[in-house]
Ligand code: SF4
C-alpha cells in the first residue's frame with residue numbers, strides 16, 4: 163500500500179499541470195453529483211450509494227499488471243541498445259510515445275497506411291535487450307519504466323515483445339521444410 | 343406462523359446477507375480466475391461461444407424488466423393493489439439487472455475494457471443499443487422510484503411509470519433482438535423472438551415478484567389478502583400460457599420451414615439433454631404443473647400453491663433458456679446444404695457443452711448479487727407492500 | 743499473374759512425378775518467393791491508405807483441392823503464428839480449416855479450405871458493439887484487437903464459423919501478426935503480406951494451384967477473368983453477403 167502511495171505521489175509530482183487541474187475538475191463534478199443526490203430522500207440515496215459501491219467494486223479491472231515482485235520498485239533501466247536512431251528526441255518520446263504509436267496503430271490497422279516512422283515493432287527492434295531479446299523482463303526497456311511509473315502495459319498481451327522473433331513452431335518448420 | 347423473535351430475526355437477516363455476499367464474492371473470484379487464465383478454464387469453446395453465464399445473465403435481465411410490470415400495472419393502468427407494490431418491483435428490477443449485467447461484463451474476454459465498450463459505439467449493433475438501453479433503465483427506474491417515494495414528486499409518478507414501461511419494452515425488445523438478428527444460425531434469426539422475449543419477461547418477472555413477496559410476507563408474519571393473491575395468480579397463469587403459445591409457435595413455424603426440420607428434430611427429439619430439458623424442464627415442470635397449481639381449484643386452495651407455481655415457472659425458465667442458448671449453438675451450422683460435412687472444427691457435428699466450475703460459480707454469482715441487493719435493499723428501504731384492504735374494498739378494487 | 747501461374751504449374755508437373763513430397767516442399771519456398779515477386783503489383787507506397795477502388799478476393803477451385811492435404815492450413819498457421827494447442831481442441835483457433843463434403847445424392851467427395859469469406863456486407867461488422875470488427879477500404883475484414891472486448895457476438899453472427907476466440911494467454915505471436923487472449927480473430931487475408939505486394943500464405947503454398955488471389959474490381963485481373971468465364975459459387979449465397987471468397991466445383 164505504501165509502495166502504491168509513493169508511486170502515485172512520484173507520478174503526480176511529474177505530471178504536467180494540466181493533468182492536476184483535470185483531477186480537481188473531476189472532484190468538483192463529483193461534489194456536484196453528491197449535491198444532487200442530497201435532494202433525494204435519505205433511504206433512496208443510501209440505496210443508490212450502495213448499488214453504486216457494489217457495482218463499482220464488481221467492475222473494477224481485474225487485469226494483471228506487471229507489478230514488481232519484491233517490495234521495492236527500482237529506478238527504471240533505460241539502456242539504449244542502438245543509440246542515435248530514434249525517430250524523435252528522447253524528451254518528446256518520453257512524453258508522447260503512447261500517442262504516437264496509438265495514432266499510427268489506428269491509421270495502419272483501419273486505413274492500411276504502412277511505413278510510418280512510428281511503429282511498435284520499430285520500438286522493439288531498437289530497444290529489445292541484447293541479452294534477452296525482449297523489451298519485457300525486469301530490466302526490459304518497456305517494462306522497467308512502466309513498472310516505475312505504475313502505468314499498465316497492455317501492448318504485449320497481443321504484440322510480440324521480442325525483436326525479430328520466430329515462433330518455435332515456425333522456426334522448426336522452416337528448418338525441416340514442413341510444419342511438425 | 344410464529345412471529346420471529348426480533349433478535350433471531352436480525353440474526354437471520356445478517357446470515358442471509360452474508361450468504362448472498364459470499365456467493366457473489368465467490369462468483370467474482372471465479373471471474374478473476376477466468377480473466378487471468380483465459381476462457382480455457384471454461385467449457386465454452388469456439389463452437390459454443392456463449393455458455394452458462396449467458397443463460398443466467400439473460401434470465402436475470404429478462405426477468406428484471408418483467409418484474410417492473412407490477413409497477414406499471416399500478417402506475418400506468420391505475421390499479422391500486424399493484425401501486426403499493428411499485429417500489430418493491432422497482433427495487434427487484436435494479437437488483438436483477440445489476441446481477442445480470444455484472445455476469446455478462448465479467449464474462450467478456452477483455453473485461454478490463456469496460457471503458458472501451460462505453461466509449462466506442464457502433465450504431466448498427468444490437469449489443470451497441472443495449473449499451474444505451476441498460477444504463478438508461480437504471481436512470482429511469484431511479485427517477486421513477488423517486489417520484490414514488492417523495493411526496494412532492496408523487497404527481498409525476500404516472501408519467502415516470504409510463505416512461506419506465508416504454509423503456510422496459512424497448513429493453514426486452516433489444517434483448518430478444520440480440521438473437522433475432524442472427525441469420526447465421528438455425529435457432530435464431532426469427533422475427534418472433536423479440537415478442538417472445540417480452541412475454542417471457544412478463545411471466546418470469548411476475549413469478550420472481552411473487553416469490554419475493556411471499557417470502558417477505560412470511561418473514562413479517564403477514565398473509566396476502568386472498569383477493570389480491572387470486573388476482574396475481576391468475577395474471578401469472580395468463581402469462582405462462584402466453585409464453586407457451588409463443589414457444590409453440592416458434593417451434594411449429596420452424597418445423598414448417600424444411601431447412602429447419604433437422605434442427606427441430608434435434609431440439610425436440612434426438613438431442614440428448616436438450617429434449618429432456620425442453621419437455622420435462624420447460625413443458626412439464628415450467629408450464630403444465632404451474633398451470634395446474636393455478637387453475638385447478640382443489641390445488642390452488644392449498645397453502646403455498648402460488649409460491650410453488652412461481653418457483654416452477656422460474657425453473658422452467660432456466661431450462662428453456664438453456665435449450666435456446668446452448669442447444670441453438672450445439673447444433674451445427676448448415677453451411678453446405680445437401681452435403682454430409684466433416685472437418686477439424688465440428689462442421690456437421692453436434693457439439694457437447696459441459697460447464698466447468700468457474701463459469702458456474704460466475705453464473706451463480708449473478709444470482710448472489712441480485713439476492714444480496716434485494717435482501718439489503720428490502721431491509722434498508724422497508725418496501726413491504728402494504729395493502730389497505732378497507733380502502734381497496736371501498737374503491738371497488740377487490741371483490742371476493 | 744498469369745506469368746506466375748505458368749512456371750509454377752510447369753514445375754509441379756515436372757516435380758510432382760519424381761520428387762518426394764519432403765524434397766519438394768524444401769525447394770518450393772524459394773521458387774514461390776521469386777514467382778510472387780514477379781507476379782504482384784509493387785507494394786503500396788508508404789503513407790498511402792488502402793484504396794476502395796480495389797476489392798481483394800480469392801477464388802478456390804475445389805476440383806483441384808487434394809483430399810487429405812493441409813498445406814494451406816499449415817502455411818496460414820505458420821505465417822500467423824497460430825501454434826497453440828489447448829487441452830480441448832475445440833478451443834484452438836481455426837483461421838482456416840479443411841472441409842470434407844460428401845454429396846448426399848451421389849456420394850462424391852469434395853474437399854475445400856474455408857476461411858473468413860471477407861463479406862462485403864459482413865454480419866460480424868454489423869453486430870460488433872464497439873466497432874472493433876471492421877472492413878478495410880479494400881474489402882479485407884479485420885478485428886481491431888485494440889477495441890475488441892471479447893463479447894463473441896461476431897462469432898454468433900458469422901454464417902461460416904470463420905472466427906475464433908483466443909482462450910489462453912499467448913507468447914508465440916509473430917511480430918507481423920499480433921494476437922492475444924480474450925480477443926476474437928479470423929483470417930486477415932494475410933493483410934501484412936498483401937500490403938507488401940505479396941500473396942496470402944495459403945495461396946502461395948498450395949501445391950495444386952487451387953487458389954487464386956487478386957482484385958475482384960479489376961476486370962483484367964486473373965481472378966476476375968476466371969470468375970467471368972467459369973461457374974463459381976458464393977457459399978450460402980442466399981444470405982446475399984457478397985463474398986470476397988468464391989468457390990469453383992461445388
Ligand atoms: S465470413 Fe464471417 S468473419 Fe468473415 S467477414 Fe463474413 S461474417 Fe465476418
Ligand code: SF4
Pocket residue numbers: 869870871872873874875885889890891892893894895896897925926
Ligand atoms: S468479440 Fe470483439 S470483434 Fe467480436 S463483436 Fe465482440 S467486440 Fe466486436
